[in-house]
Amino acid sequence: MRLFVDRAFQVVALAVLCLALMALGALILDVWQDGARRLTWDFLSGFPSRRPENAGIWHALSGSIFVILVTAALAVPVGVAAAIYLEEYGTRSLMAKLIEINIANLAAVPSIIYGLLGLGLFVRGLAMGRSVLAGASTLALLVLPVIILATREALRAVPPSIREASYALGATKWQTVWHQVIPVALPGILTGTILALSRAIGETAPLITIGALTFVAFAPDSIWSPFTVLPIQIFNWVSRPQPAFRANAAAAILVLLALLLTMNAAAIWLRDRYQKKLT
Amino acid sequence: MTLRPRARSRGFEALIEWALFICALLSIGTTAGIILVLAIETVAFLREVSIVAFLFGTEWTPLFATPRFGVLPLVAGTTLVSVIAMLVALPMGLLSAIYLSEYAPPRLRRVIKPVLEILAGVPTVVYGYFALLFVTPLLQRFIPGLAGFNALGPGIVMGIMILPLVSSLSEDAMQAVPRGLREGSYALGATRMQTSIRVVVPAAFSGITAACILAASRAIGETMIVAIAAGQQPRLTWNPLVPIETMTAYIVQVSLGDTPQGTIEYRTIFAVGMLLFLGTFLLNLASAWLRERFREEYG
Amino acid sequence: MNSPGQPVRSLAAVAARATRPAADKPAKVRAERLNFYYGDTRALQDISVDIQPNLVTAFIGPSGCGKSTFLRTLNRMNDIIPHTRVEGRVRIDEADIYAPAVDVVALRRRVGMVFQKSNPFPKSIFENIAYGLRINDLAGSRSELAGRVEESLQQAALWDEVKDRLQESALALSGGQQQRLCIARALAVRPEILLMDEPASALDPIATQRIEELIYDLKQAYTIVIVTHNMQQAARVSDFTAFFWLGRLVEYDRTEKIFTNPTEKLTEDYVTGRFG
Numbered sequence: 068m069r070l071f072v073d074r075a076f077q078v079v080a081l082a083v084l085c086l087a088l089m090a091l092g093a094l095i096l097d098v099w100q101d102g103a104r105r106l107t108w109d110f111l112s113g114f115p116s117r118r119p120e121n122a123g124i125w126h127a128l129s130g131s132i133f134v135i136l137v138t139a140a141l142a143v144p145v146g147v148a149a150a151i152y153l154e155e156y157g158t159r160s161l162m163a164k165l166i167e168i169n170i171a172n173l174a175a176v177p178s179i180i181y182g183l184l185g186l187g188l189f190v191r192g193l194a195m196g197r198s199v200l201a202g203a204s205t206l207a208l209l210v211l212p213v214i215i216l217a218t219r220e221a222l223r224a225v226p227p228s229i230r231e232a233s234y235a236l237g238a239t240k241w242q243t244v245w246h247q248v249i250p251v252a253l254p255g256i257l258t259g260t261i262l263a264l265s266r267a268i269g270e271t272a273p274l275i276t277i278g279a280l281t282f283v284a285f286a287p288d289s290i291w292s293p294f295t296v297l298p299i300q301i302f303n304w305v306s307r308p309q310p311a312f313r314a315n316a317a318a319a320i321l322v323l324l325a326l327l328l329t330m331n332a333a334a335i336w337l338r339d340r341y342q343k344k345l346t
Numbered sequence: 347m348t349l350r351p352r353a354r355s356r357g358f359e360a361l362i363e364w365a366l367f368i369c370a371l372l373s374i375g376t377t378a379g380i381i382l383v384l385a386i387e388t389v390a391f392l393r394e395v396s397i398v399a400f401l402f403g404t405e406w407t408p409l410f411a412t413p414r415f416g417v418l419p420l421v422a423g424t425t426l427v428s429v430i431a432m433l434v435a436l437p438m439g440l441l442s443a444i445y446l447s448e449y450a451p452p453r454l455r456r457v458i459k460p461v462l463e464i465l466a467g468v469p470t471v472v473y474g475y476f477a478l479l480f481v482t483p484l485l486q487r488f489i490p491g492l493a494g495f496n497a498l499g500p501g502i503v504m505g506i507m508i509l510p511l512v513s514s515l516s517e518d519a520m521q522a523v524p525r526g527l528r529e530g531s532y533a534l535g536a537t538r539m540q541t542s543i544r545v546v547v548p549a550a551f552s553g554i555t556a557a558c559i560l561a562a563s564r565a566i567g568e569t570m571i572v573a574i575a576a577g578q579q580p581r582l583t584w585n586p587l588v589p590i591e592t593m594t595a596y597i598v599q600v601s602l603g604d605t606p607q608g609t610i611e612y613r614t615i616f617a618v619g620m621l622l623f624l625g626t627f628l629l630n631l632a633s634a635w636l637r638e639r640f641r642e643e644y645g
Numbered sequence: 646m647n648s649p650g651q652p653v654r655s656l657a658a659v660a661a662r663a664t665r666p667a668a669d670k671p672a673k674v675r676a677e678r679l680n681f682y683y684g685d686t687r688a689l690q691d692i693s694v695d696i697q698p699n700l701v702t703a704f705i706g707p708s709g710c711g712k713s714t715f716l717r718t719l720n721r722m723n724d725i726i727p728h729t730r731v732e733g734r735v736r737i738d739e740a741d742i743y744a745p746a747v748d749v750v751a752l753r754r755r756v757g758m759v760f761q762k763s764n765p766f767p768k769s770i771f772e773n774i775a776y777g778l779r780i781n782d783l784a785g786s787r788s789e790l791a792g793r794v795e796e797s798l799q800q801a802a803l804w805d806e807v808k809d810r811l812q813e814s815a816l817a818l819s820g821g822q823q824q825r826l827c828i829a830r831a832l833a834v835r836p837e838i839l840l841m842d843e844p845a846s847a848l849d850p851i852a853t854q855r856i857e858e859l860i861y862d863l864k865q866a867y868t869i870v871i872v873t874h875n876m877q878q879a880a881r882v883s884d885f886t887a888f889f890w891l892g893r894l895v896e897y898d899r900t901e902k903i904f905t906n907p908t909e910k911l912t913e914d915y916v917t918g919r920f921g
Binding site: 069070072073076077079080081083084086087088090091093094097098101144145146148149151152153156157163165166168169170171172173175176177178179180181182183184186187188191192208211212215239240241265266269270271272275276277278298301302305306313316317320323324327331 | 355358359362363365366367369370371372373374376377379380383384386387437438441442444445446449458461462464465467468469470471472473474475476478479480506509537538539540560563564566567568569570573574594597598601602607615616619622623626627630631634
Binding site for chain 3: 226
């Protein structure tokens with residue numbers, strides 16, 4: 068009898084798991100059904116229009132890519148540098164511990180709060196306006212904790228024997244870090260960075276809050292220009308009652324998911340090559 | 347043997363360390379920035395609205411002709427959706443965790459875990475689409491009184507989104523429980539289910555609780571699903587079938603409009619944001635404290 | 646006299662008697678009442694020893710007796726470990742290496758180290774050797790660099806085996822070859838002293854023999870200190886031997902004396918295998 072209950076429990080648990088996975092399947096299927104037929108070259112390269120059949124996403128797609136590139140340029144050097152400090156230079160000092168706790172907390176702050184920070188600090192305080200730079204700065208602060216944590220993991224994975232050998236030859240700490248530690252940790256750092264950026268590309272709330280406009284109809288041409296991103300365009304179309312816009316939203320979702328898939332695949336490919344290199 | 351220092355390289359090393367330190371300090375700057383930005387506007391807000399009226403008022407109509415600034419309807423909306431999400435995510439997440447930790451053969455684990463990661467990685471705006479245009483219509487077939495915007499649909503979808511978080515953190519906690527405890531239970535003739543539920547889960551309890559608290563914090567701070575599918579009608583109710591508005595959705599609503607800086611409407615989003623920040627901060631603190639305690643127990 | 650089971654009451658007295666052999670040349674490395682602490686735990690107690698130039702000195706003793714710790718104080722590698730403290734002096738050529746103004750980086754170039762588990766960098770064979778030269782600004786032109794690399798590999802008796810594959814990864818070499826590469830890497834920066842921490846303990850007997858032959862050849866030009874738990878190796882390879890026990894130096898003398906006619910009973914018990 069007990070064995071029967073045990074078996075039943077196992078089946079129930081597995082069924083619950085499958086239910087969750089089926090939800091994912093339903094989501095993808097639903098989006099595909101709604102939007103696949105709108106995936107044309109015109110859609111990808113076109114601009115928004117009041118008539119849903121003519122609308123395109125180039126303004127949002129280029130905006131997304133541009134913003135992510137600027138975000139990377141801001142967040143990656145600072146994040147890697149901070150991680151190097153904490154992992155290689157920070158002793159068990161109180162300051163380092165404080166910074167660590169702080170980073171762990173920042174990683175769990177809701178993204179919309181970063182939007183409010185961006186609004187108060189970048190858009191108004193530093194007078195960047197509703198520009199690509201303000202958006203990228205906000206997203207950079209958002210992904211910074213993730214990049215720092217991922218880089219620290221990669222640095223920790225470097226065997227201490229390599230550092231010892233370098234010091235024993237008379238190398239300074241920075242020489243050791245720059246010539247030996249970073250090259251070995253680089254694939255891991257890149258993997259973590261790409262994953263962090265792939266999260267950023269799906270972020271909507273912080274960018275809406277800093278005022279990324281929902282009716283921007285052009286591709287951004289400089290870091291000072293107004294912009295919009297793919298998730299915001301999706302939000303915009305979902306909010307319209309006409310069913311034709313629903314198809315556009317679904318198609319845009321497919322493009323966004325494809326973008327995410329590419330980034331994650333790149334990260335995983337990098338990680339696998341990294342594993343092979345160390346063994 | 348000369349052992350005199352090379353002055354030039356010593357200066358360079360010190361400069362590098364200083365630059366790296368500044369980068370690390372930026373994280374403290376971020377937290378300080380968040381607190382500062384929120385506090386400045388909240389303080390200005392509270393000069394015009396009493397804190398009692400804000401925290402305990404039951405009507406939220408800041409954009410009306412006769413504005414009311416009682417935040418309870420927003421808090422109620424947030425709580426309602428979060429509770430629904432937790433009711434979905436907790437049991438399902440825990441069951442998945444038990445299955446993955448105690449039952450699943452390694453090959454199955456290797457397949458299921460990445461798929462769960464995918465669930466966690468879907469952008470929330472996509473989940474919002476799913477909630478509004480698939481889940482709610484589906485539910486409307488079974489619940490005739492369900493409004494187009496409601497708390498139930500997004501709540502369920504949010505639960506699915508949070509499920510991987512509960513599952514993976516709980517699984518980690520259970521994996522940290524030493525084998526010896528399980529073996530002792532098996533040796534007494536217990537089944538896997540009895541061992542899981544009566545031995546492993548209680549042993550991993552503080553770790554699992556930490557996971558749940560973190561998931562709740564995530565649910566409270568979630569924005570797009572509710573902004574799309576839950577509605578924009580602040581309402582002090584426990585009814586999941588009617589439109590409501592959450593704290594996060596309100597901030598989005600105002601940001602979409604063109605509210606000039608310095609007005610009280612502008613300040614409301616910071617006041618609500620401050621409340622949100624404090625709430626999630628306390629939850630994160632509790633979760634981290636529990637996780638520390640759990641780590642101390644099991645090394 | 647003391648035997649292993651009993652608490653050591655007069656070990657301090659024993660250490661004080663540890664003989665310093667008559668020096669025909671001034672000591673290359675001199676430790677004066679060196680004490681070393683990991684946090685609050687004292688790992689080395691009152692170590693005083695003179696290490697002779699151009700000879701091989703072996704440190705022997707059971708596991709955990711402090712011989713590796715002491716070795717690492719000679720090139721200040723213990724500085725990397727947090728919460729450690731040194732009292733006393735270590736002089737190299739009469740200059741105290743723990744003086745406040747000492748440049749540790751320059752010290753480590755003069756005192757090379759080879760580790761127990763070979764740790765080549767995950768780079769090419771050539772780059773492994775070139776790294777030390779580059780960071781210490783020791784080679785100007787590309788050809789000078791190549792020359793120094795070949796010279797080090799020759800010294801480590803590895804040149805013939807790798808001369809055709811210098812650009813291949815160092816990790817592709819066998820265990821014995823990797824250790825000789827690490828020796829070549831250490832020799833490339835032309836140290837005066839070479840510290841070797843159980844260099845052959847992870848190697849098979851044939852590779853071990855090659856390392857021992859190498860040590861014999863190298864002592865013409867370098868002062869070598871080798872830590873080993875293998876007493877036969879110490880007897881084969883070294884000119885002087887220091888026996889450590891529980892963080893103290895028990896006896897220090899010419900190798901033949903230590904192994905055939907030691908002064909301290911503790912030493913005799915250890916080398917005859919009564920405890921280990």
